[in-house]
Amino acid sequence: MGTILLQGGTVLAHEGDRVKVLCNHDILIVGNRIEDIGQGLTLPDRSAVRVIDCQGKIVSPGFIDTHHHLWQSQMGGRFGNMKFMDYMVAGNIQSFNYTPEDIFWGQLAGCRESIHAGVTTVVDHAHMTYSPEHATEAIRASASSGLRTFFCYTPIWRIKSWTSDAPVEFDEDLLPEWWFSTLEFLGRSAPFGDGRVRLGLGFDDFKVPKETVRDLWARCRALGISLFTTHFVANYMKSTPIPSVLLTIYLDVLKYSHIVLDSVSLLKECALLNSTVIFSHINGIAESDAQTLLAHGAHFSSTPETELQMGLGEPVAFRPDLSSNASIGIDCHSNNSSDILTQLRLGMQHARGVENVQAIENGEYPNVNIKLEGMFNLGTIQGARAVNMADKIGSIEVNKLADIVIFDATSPGMVCAAEEDPLAAVLLHANVGDIEVVIVDGVVRKECGKLVDVQLYGGISGSPGEILHQREISKRLLESRGRIIEQGRGQDAGRGMEFLYKTFG
Known part of the structure; x- marks a missing residue:
C-alpha cells in the first residue's frame, strides 16, 4: 500500500441513499483508506504519490456481491440449460470430486473473475467443506x-462413495468433531489477507434440532463471527410433486428428521x-415471513440470473x-458471469416488466416506478449494510476503505x-x-483493463x-x-438425485 491520487474524475458519491455526481473531483487514498475528496487537491510531495488520471472516467464505489459460491470455476458452461435440481447434481454436490488443490484453483479463479467485474466484496457461501484442507485452501x-x-464456512452432507451400481454412501454426521475443531481454528486465526478475508457461517440444514442451531450460533459468536447466511426459497417445493420412485426415500427421511x-x-x-x-433468494416468501424478516x-440477496433460469x-x-x-448476488459464476451490473440490469428490467403487465x-398506462438510483444502491451501499460494514465500504466517503472501480x-x-x-x-x-x-483495500488489482499478477x-x-x-x-x-471430470466418470446422476432427496428433503 502507498498513496494514490485519482485525479479529475466524475465521482459517483453518496449522501445517505442519494447518489450525487461530483464532476472533475480528485480522491486521495492513503494506505487502505480514502483521506480526502475535492477539486484540485495539492500534495506537498508528489514524488511519493501514484497519480491515476481520471479525466474521461467515472469513479464508482466497488460493488458488493452478497451471495456467491466462489469455488465452482471449473464447471463454467455446464449449466446453461439446467433447472435447479439438475444443477444440484451436476454442480453443487460435485465438490465430492474436488481435492483441496482443485478448491484452491477454483476459488482463486472465482475471486479474480469478481475483481475483473468490478466487485470488491463477496459473501462466499462456502459449501464444499469435505475436509479442513478444503476450507484452508479456499481461504488461502x-x-x-x-x-x-x-x-x-458451511457444514455439508459429505459423500463417501458414488457409483452407478449402488446408492450413494454418505457421512450421516453433518457436524462431526473435526468440523467444529476446524471452525475453532479458523475463528482463532481470522481475519486473513491483511484483514480482507473475514469468517462467517453458512448454514442450510434446519432439520437438525433447535438446540443444535442455537449451540452452533453461540460457538460462532464466541469466536467473533458476526455474519450468517442461509439459502431460503419459499415456493420451490410448494406444488412440485415428488417422483414416485423417490417417494419411499422421502417418507423414510420424514421418520427420523424434524423437517423445518x-x-x-x-x-x-x-x-x-x-x-x-x-x-439468499427468498423467492415466494410469505407476507408474514417478509414482515418478520424486516422487523x-x-x-436478503437476490440473484436474478440463476433464479429466473432455475425455476x-x-x-x-x-x-x-x-x-x-x-x-444483489451472483450465485454461481459457473452458470453466468460475475458481472454484477448484469444482475442489477436484468433484475430491474424484469421487475419493471412485471409492473407493466x-x-x-x-x-x-404503465409507469417507470423503479429508478436507477435504487438499482445502484442495491449493488453498493445496501450490500454494505447487509454485511454490517456500511461505515467502511459501499460508498466513496472520507475515512472509508478504498474499494473503488474506474x-x-x-x-x-x-x-x-x-x-x-x-x-x-x-x-x-x-x-x-x-x-x-x-x-x-487501497491496492490496484486491475489496471488498463487487465488483472494484475497475483502473489500467492x-x-x-x-x-x-x-x-x-x-x-x-x-x-x-x-x-x-x-x-x-476424470474423477466424476461413472457417477450416475440418478443416484446423485436420490442422495439429494435423502439429505436435503
Missing part, C-alpha cells in the same frame, strides 16, 4: 486474490434472527415492501451516456470491458509464495478441470 486462495470476502421448511420462523423462535443474517433487521420464482429485490433490506391488466467513460458504449447521466452510463451502458481500474500466499498466515500471471492461472485451472 481468497487471501491471495486481493478480494474482500466473507468466507462463510421455514428458517425465518425458526431463527426468530431461537432468538437468532437479526441484522447479522443474510437470506428483525435481517437482509426459483421471480426475484424480489425490487419489490417496494422488501427493497430496503435487499442486496400488472398496470396493463388493471387498465392503466470506468472508461469514452468507450464506445458509454461515451454519450456518460455526458447525459453518469449513473445511467454505468448501469445501462457499461460492461466489464469498460472497467479500467479496480482498487481493493504460502499458507493462510500470509507467507509469500509464487507470483502468477493470468495465463498461468488459467492453465492450472484447466488442468484441475480435467482431473475433476
